[in-house]
Amino acid sequence: MHFQNEIYLTALAVLPLLLLLFLTVIGWKRRVIKEIGDKRLVHQLTSGHSPVAFLLKFFLICLSLASIILGIANLQKPGVMDKVGRKGLDVMIAMDVSKSMLAEDIAPNRLERAKQVIMKLIEKLPDDRVGLILFAGRAYMQMPLTTDHAVAGMYIQSAGPDIVPTQGTMISEALKMANASFNSKERKYKAIVLITDGEDHDPESLPLAEKMAANGVMINTIGIGSPQGAPLVDHITNEYKKDPQGNTVISKLNESILQQLASSTKGVYVHLNSPDEAVSDVMKQLGTIEATALEDNAFRNYKSFFQWFLGFALLLLVIELLLPENKWKVV
Numbered sequence: 001m002h003f004q005n006e007i008y009l010t011a012l013a014v015l016p017l018l019l020l021l022f023l024t025v026i027g028w029k030r031r032v033i034k035e036i037g038d039k040r041l042v043h044q045l046t047s048g049h050s051p052v053a054f055l056l057k058f059f060l061i062c063l064s065l066a067s068i069i070l071g072i073a074n075l076q077k078p079g080v081m082d083k084v085g086r087k088g089l090d091v092m093i094a095m096d097v098s099k100s101m102l103a104e105d106i107a108p109n110r111l112e113r114a115k116q117v118i119m120k121l122i123e124k125l126p127d128d129r130v131g132l133i134l135f136a137g138r139a140y141m142q143m144p145l146t147t148d149h150a151v152a153g154m155y156i157q158s159a160g161p162d163i164v165p166t167q168g169t170m171i172s173e174a175l176k177m178a179n180a181s182f183n184s185k186e187r188k189y190k191a192i193v194l195i196t197d198g199e200d201h202d203p204e205s206l207p208l209a210e211k212m213a214a215n216g217v218m219i220n221t222i223g224i225g226s227p228q229g230a231p232l233v234d235h236i237t238n239e240y241k242k243d244p245q246g247n248t249v250i251s252k253l254n255e256s257i258l259q260q261l262a263s264s265t266k267g268v269y270v271h272l273n274s275p276d277e278a279v280s281d282v283m284k285q286l287g288t289i290e291a292t293a294l295e296d297n298a299f300r301n302y303k304s305f306f307q308w309f310l311g312f313a314l315l316l317l318v319i320e321l322l323l324p325e326n327k328w329k330v331v
Helices: 006-036 041-044 049-072 110-123 152-157 171-181 205-214 255-263 275-286 308-322
Strands: 075-078 081-088 091-096 128-134 139-146 188-196 217-223 268-272 292-300 301-303
Touching: 006 049, 049 308, 091 110, 091 139, 091 171, 110 152, 110 188, 110 275, 128 152, 128 171, 139 152, 139 171, 152 188, 171 188, 171 205, 205 217, 205 255, 217 255, 217 275, 255 268, 268 275
Parallel strands: 091 128, 091 188, 188 217, 217 268
Antiparallel strands: 075 301, 081 292, 128 139
16 A cells, blocks of 8 residues: 655644643643642633543544544555456656756747647557656656556646655656566566657666666657757746856756767657657567566556545544533533
8 A cells, every 4th residue: 555645744744833832832831830820820711621621622633633634645456366368668767857847948838748749658658557657856656657547637737846855857766667667587578768858867877778788678758848959947036046146047958968869769759749659669669579468467546545545534624623621511
């Protein structure tokens, strides 16, 4: 089992802050009581108040908040596994989601155009196992190799720079993760489609690609953007980003590294102008790889449990709302 949106689990950090706030309020109440001085008067004024009920209401609020956060993170487990006969390839798609992909030298921006290409490419691979990796300064597995392509659209549409907290363009990290997803005993039927602007790439990517080529992996690269580049807009200030010297930051497509990665693995490099043309060129190159007939254990769907967490949270909030803070009178 796993959480679909793990990043939202960081919101659980608010619970210790609420506990600290609660203890602060308790301390403040005690100080006020001491300042009043007259214990008999304080007892008369607070005779109807129940500290136990107050504590219980706070506990219910914290527990409901935790349930809401867990519901948003969406705990999932794979559905029933079906044996699916197939004859095809294993294709890992690695998409760059760094902030440079928000450059608008290709409308509406590089990232949105990359998403269009991936969706069209997956439609052309109905009999192949497809996986999805998102990367920037680090790589993250979003979808392992599977013939169940329906779930891919959800991951692709939600992809963005916020998913990867470490910025950069670590192509080698994405290639390593993709290579680890393949069957190491096979020396064919394996391909990677790398979609990036290639900016700020790391020097390890090319030597790594050459080693992967020796193990039968083909890397096809799709370059997003223009060699002339485009300025990056800070969406918080709505102004162009500046370097330390005050110059406008220009993000440029690095075609050279992408061409080298493709040529070193007998793949093809495509400069994205039209999504349809890019997909056609990649599919033509994938067609040169021999397909294999085998059975694939594919998940048909994922069973989600978010509704249980949200329902439990709603129940707790209703109980907290109806629970009186005064002492309960037994008739």
